[in-house]
Amino acid sequence: MRIVQVDLTPEEYHSDDALRRKAGAHEGEQARVVRRTLDCRRRNIVYHCTVEVVKGAEGLSSISSISRLSRVSSSARAVVIVGAGPAGLFAALRCLQQGLRPVIVDRGKPVEERKYDIARLTREKVVDPDSNWCFGEGGAGTYSDGKLYTRSTKRGDVGEVLRLFVDHGADPDIMLDAHAHIGTDRLSGIIANMRRTIVEHGGEYHFGVRVEDLLVKEGRVRGVVAADGTKYEGDAVILATGHSARDIYELFHRRGWLLEAKPFALGVRVEHPQALINEIQYHGKGYSPLLPAAAYSLTTQACGHGVFSFCMCPGGVIVPAATAGGQQVVNGMSNSRRNSPYANSGIAVTVGLGDVGGADALALLRFQQAVEGRVFEAAGGCIDAPAQRLVDFLRRRPSSRLNKSGYMGATVGAPLHEVLPPFVVESLIQGFKDFDRKMRGFVTDEAMLLAVESRTSSPVRIPRDRETLQHPQLAGLYPCGEGAGYAGGIVSSALDGIRCADAVSLRR
Template structure:
C-alpha cells in the first residue's frame, strides 16, 4: 500500500528521520513498523518568524521503497538517420539523449571546448582578463549553465515534462534531492561530472560529439536545409538540424540573416548584478536567524512595476560568486553562480528592467535589441578601463546619484571600478532601477543598504533575438528541416526549459520520420 502525507515541521525536525518516522506513523494511524517513506516535495515557509518546512512524503506500507526509474531508454543508433545538433548546452545534450531513445543518431557540433578544458580558459578570463571567444562562460560543453550556477527550476510547468528532465540529471549523477526540493540546484562544482557522463552515453550508443567545431554555414536547397559547413570547411549532409546555440551566439544570428532565414527582435531584460553578504539576506529572510545549520542559505525573488515596466530579480545565487561572462573582447558582462553547498559569504542577483523592440525607433530591425545589448556592454567596458573589470557603485550611492568612493568587497575576481552607473545605463533603465531599489527596500527591510554593491551590466538574461518556428512542427517558418531551439531561438529560459525544448525538437523530427513511413 502506498500513501501520500503532507505536514509542516521545524527545520530541526525535518532532518530527524526518527522524528519523521514517528510523525508519519501517528498521522496515518499505521499499526505496524513495516513501512518505509521517502521525500516527495520539500520547501521552506519563512513567512513568519517560526520558520517551517513543508513536507510531502510517499509512504510504503508493507512494501520496500521503489527502485529509482529515470525513464531513460536508449538504443544503438550508429546506423540510424542522422540529426545535426548545433550546440552542446542543455538543449543540445538533451536533444541528443532523446534521439538515442527515438532511434535517431545525434551528431553534436560544439564551437567550444569540452567541459574540463573550459576551466583553463575560465581561469585566464578571471585572472588574466583574457577572453577566448570560443571558450568562456557561455560557449563550451554544457553551455552557459555548466559554469554559471546550475539552477534547475522553471517558472513555467507548461513547457513539458519537468520531472522527467530532472530524473535524467539524477540518472547521470545528480543528487536525488533535486527531485524533492522546490528550487533544485546542482552547483557549478558538480555539473561538469554530470555533463561528461551524458556525453559518454551519447557516444556509447552511437552518437557523435565534436568540440571546437563551429557551424559556419547552412546549406539550403529549395527551402530546406540539406547540410552544414564547419569551420574547417568540411560540409556534412543532414536533412534535419536542431539549432541550439544559446543566447550569446551572435554570429549565428548574423549568419541566419545573411542567408535570408527570418529572425526577429525579441524583448529581453537588462540591468545590474547586486551583491550583498549572505548574512544580510539570511537575516532578512529568516527573521534574524543566520548561519543556521538547519536552514540553507536563503534566496529571494523580487518584482515591482515602475512606470508601467517590470523590474525584477533574475538568477538569484545564494552563497554565490559574480563571474565575468563576456564572449568577445571589447565588452563586459556579469552573471552569477553558486557551488553545490552555496557556502560562499556573498549573495548575488541580477536586478533587471524589461526591454522591448518598441523602445527604439527602428523597432522592426531584427538586431535592434541585440545592438542595444552590445552598446551597453561596450560602454561598461570602456568606463571600467577597457579590461574585464566592471563598473560598480554602492546601492544607496546609485539611488542618490553619487559616485562611490570605496567598496566593502566584491566576489567579482577581475575587479571593479567606481563608476556612476547613470553614465553607462540609459535613463529608462537607471531611473526604474532607482525606484525599484526603494520598493525592494520596503519589501525586505535591510535590502536597501550602501553595503550592497551593484555590478554592471547584467545583460545576457535571455536572447534579444527570436528565430521564428512553426508551433506545430517546430521547424523554422520558412526553412524545412531547421529546428530553432531553446534559449538562443527564444523558446526557453533556463537549464530545464532548454532541456525540455531540446527533447521536444527531437520528438518533432521523429514524428516527421514516422509520418513519412506511414505515407
Template sequence: MIEIRQLKLPITHGSQDLKEKVCKVLKIKGEQLLSMEILRQSIDARKKQEISYVYTILAETAKEENLYKKLNNKNISLGEKKEYLFPIPGSKKLSSSPVIVGSGPAGLFCGYMLAKMGYCPLILERGGNIQERTRDVSLFWKTGTLNPESNVSFGEGGAGTFSDGKLNTLVKDKSGRNRKVLEIFIEHGAPKEIAYEAKPHIGTDRLSQVIPAIRKDIESMGGRFLFHTCMTDIRIEKGKVTGLCLNHDMWIDTEILILAIGHSARDTFQMLFEKKIPMESKAFAVGLRAEHPQEIISISQYGKEASKILPPAPYKVTSNTPEGRGVYSFCMCPGGYVVNASSEKGKLAVNGMSYYKRDSKNANSAIIVSVTPKDFGGEGPLAGIAFQRKLEKTAYEMGKGKIPQQLYGDFKKKRLSASYGEFSSCTKGDAVFAPLHTLLPGEIYNSFIEGMESFPEKIPDFNREDVILSGVESRTSSPVRILRDEKLKSDVNGIYPCGEGAGYAGGIMSAAMDGLKTAEEVARNYAPIEKDET
C-alpha cells in the same frame, strides 16, 4: 500509491521523524509502510517563529484504496508516479544523422534522448570540452585574456556550466519532462535531493563533472561530439535545409538541423538572418548585479535562529513602475560570485554563479528592468543584440576590461565610489569602481532606482548604501526569437529552433525540457538510424 501533501516538520527533524509522521498521518504502523518517496520538499518561512519543512510524499502501503477512503483527509489522495513517455518513432528514413548545434542544456538533453532512442545525433560545439573550457575561463578571470570561442557562454555544457545551477522552472510539467531531466542529471552524478527540493541547485563544481558524464553516455549510445566546430553557414534547397558549413571550411549534409545555439551566438543569429530564417526581435531585460551580505538575506528570510540551521536563503523581489516597466530580481545566487561572463572582445557582461555549498559570504542577483523593441531604437530582428552590444561596450570601456562596480548610494547620487562599505565584493574576474550611473539609459536608470527603493518592503535594508552593483547584466534572456510552429519546426523544412537562444526557454531546466520536446518531435517523424548508416 498514496500521495500526502502539506506534511509539516520542524527544520531540525531527521529522516526517521519523517517516516513516523507519514505513518501517523496514514494511521498505520511502521511495518505497514512498504515504501515512501519524497516528491517535494519546500521551506515554509511565512511565520518566522515556526519555520518548517513542508513535504509531499508518495507512500506505498497494503490495501491503499480502503485506507484512503477511511482517512477522508483533503491532503491525501491516491497518486501515481508520473512517467515520462517518449513517442513511438515515425517511419521516414533519415539519410544522415540529425545535427544538433550547441551542447548547452537544450542541445545536450536533445542529444541524450535522440542517442538513447537510436538516432545517432551529431552534436557540434564551437567551444572546447570541459577541461579546455575550464582552463580558458580561469585564464580569463585571472588575466582578462578572453577566448571568444571558449568562455562562460561557449563550450561544453553551454551557458549553464559556470552557473549556480538552479534547476527551478516556471514551465508547467504535465509531460513528466521536468522529472526526466532531473533523473538524467542524478544518474550522471548530480545530488539526489534535486529530485524533490522546491528550489534545486547543482553548483558549478558539480556541473563540471555531471556534464561530461552525460556527454560520455551520449557517445556510448552512438552520438558524436565535435568540439571547436562552429556552424558558420547553412545550405537551403527548395525550402529545405540540406547541409551546413563547419568553421567556414567543410560542408556536411543533413536533413535535420536542431538550432540549440543559446542567446549569445550573435554571429550565428546574423548568419541565420541573412539566410532568411524567419525570426523576430523579442522583449528582454537589462540591469545590474547587486551584492548583499548573505547573512542579512538569510536573517530577513528565516530569522536569526533558523538562518543558522537552514542553507543560505534565496530571495525574489519584484515591482512595477508607474510607466509599466517590471523591475525584478533574476538568477539569484545565494552564497555566490559575480562573474565576468563576457564572450565578445571589447564588450563586458556580468552574471552570477555559485558552488554546490553556496559558501561565499555574499548573496547576488541581477536586478533587471524589462525592455521592449521600442527601447532598442533600431529596426529588424537583431535590434536587441545591437542594444546589448552598446551597453556591453560602454561597460567594458568604463572598467577598462574589468567589471565596473559602484555602491548603490553613490549610484543614486551619481558619484564615483572610493571604497567598499561594510562588506566587499565576491567576484570571478577583476573589478574596478566606475560611473555605472552613466551606463543605463535614463528611463531604465530611474526604473532601477524605483525598484530598489521599493524592495525594502520585502527585505529590510535591501537598498542600503553599500550594496555593491556590477554591470552590465545584459544577457538575461534571448533578444531574438527564431520562429517555429506547433510541431517545433521553422518555415524552412528540417530546421528545429530549440532552447533559450531560439526564444523558447529561460534557464537550464526549461532549455533541457525544450531539448527533450524537440527530440520527441524528430522521433515522431523519423525512424531510428541503423548504426552503419551514419
C-alpha cells in the same frame, strides 16, 4: 503505501524519528520525503513536505531514463545538433530514445579542457570567443548555480529532465525540492557523463567546430558548414546555439532568413553579504544553522517597466560572462553547498522595441551590444567589473569606496547611474526602493551593484512553425532553446531540446 502532508521544522526535517512520528509511521514502516518546500514567510520556518509511508524498506523504485536507451546504428537517420548546451544535450538524449543518431557540433571544448580557458580568462582578462563562460560543452549552464526551477511545466515532463540529471550524477534530492539546484562543482561531471552516454549509444561529438553557415540542398536544410569549410550533414538540423551566438543572428540577417526582435531585460547584479540576506529572510539573527543560504525573488513595476530579480545565487560568486572582446557582462553562479559569504542576483529591467527607437529584428541586439560596450569602456577597456554601492547609485553619486566582492576578477568604481541607459537607471532606482519595502534592509551600505546584467534572455527570436517547429523558410531547420527565443534557463531549454527531437522524429 500512503502519502501524507506534514510540516517539519528544520530540526525535525533532519531527524528520522521526528519525520516518522509526524508522518504517523508505525513499526515496520519507513517514511520518506518525496517533495519539500521551505516556507520562511513566518517566524516559525517550516518545510512543507509530502511524505511517503511504506511497509518495510521497499519504497518506490524510480525508472531510470538511461535504461530506455538502446544503441542506434550508424545507418540511423542523422540529426545535426548545433550547440552542446542543455537544449542540444537533451535533444541528443531524446534523439537516441527515438532511434535517431545525434551528431553534436560545438564551437567550444570538452568540459575538462574548457575549465582551463575559463581560468585563463579570469587571470589574463582575455576572452576566447569560442571558449568562455557561455561557450563550450554544457553551454552557459555548466558554470552556473544550476537552478532547476522552471515555470514552463506545460512544455514537457520536468521530471524526465530531472531524472536524466540524476541518472548522470546529480544528487537525487533535486527531485524533492520545489527550487532545486545542482551547483557548478557538480555540473561539469554530469555534462561529461552525458557525453559518455551519448557516445556509447551511437551519438557523435565534434568540438572546436564553429558553425558559420547552413547547408541548404533542394530547399531543405541538410547540414551545417563550419568555419574551416567542413560540412556536417544530416537529415535535419537542430540549432541550439544559445543567446550569445551573435554570429548566428548575423548569418540569418545577412542571408535574409526570417528573424524577429524579442523583448528581453537588462540591468545590474546586486551583491549583499549572505548573512544579511539570511537575517532578512529568516527573521533575525536567531535562525536555525540547519537552514540553507537564503534566496529571494522580487518583482515590481516601475516607470512602465517590469523590474525583477533574476538568477539569484545564494552563497554564490559573480562571473565575467562576456563572449568576445569589447564587452563587459556579469552573471552569477554557485557551488552545490552555496557556501560563499555573498548573495548575488541580477536585477533586470524589461526592454522592448519602443525603448530603443528601432524596428528591425536586430534593434534590441544592437542596443544590448552598445550597453555592453559602454560598460566595458567604463571599466577602463577590460573585463574588470564596474561597480557602485547601491546607496550611491540611488543618490546618483559616485562611490568613494567599494565593498568587498565575490566577483571573479577586479571591481572598479564607476558611476553606473551615468553609464546605463536613463530609463534603466530610473526603473532600477524605483525598483530598488520598492524591494526595500518588501525586504526591509535590502538597501544598505553593504550592498553593491556590478554591471552589466545583459544576457538574461535572447533579444532575438528565430521563428518556427508552431506545429512542425521548423523555420518557416528553411524546412529541416529546428530553431531550439534559449538562443532561438523558446526557453529561458536550464530546464526550459532542456525541455525545448526534447520537443525539437520529438518533432524531428515525427517528420519522415
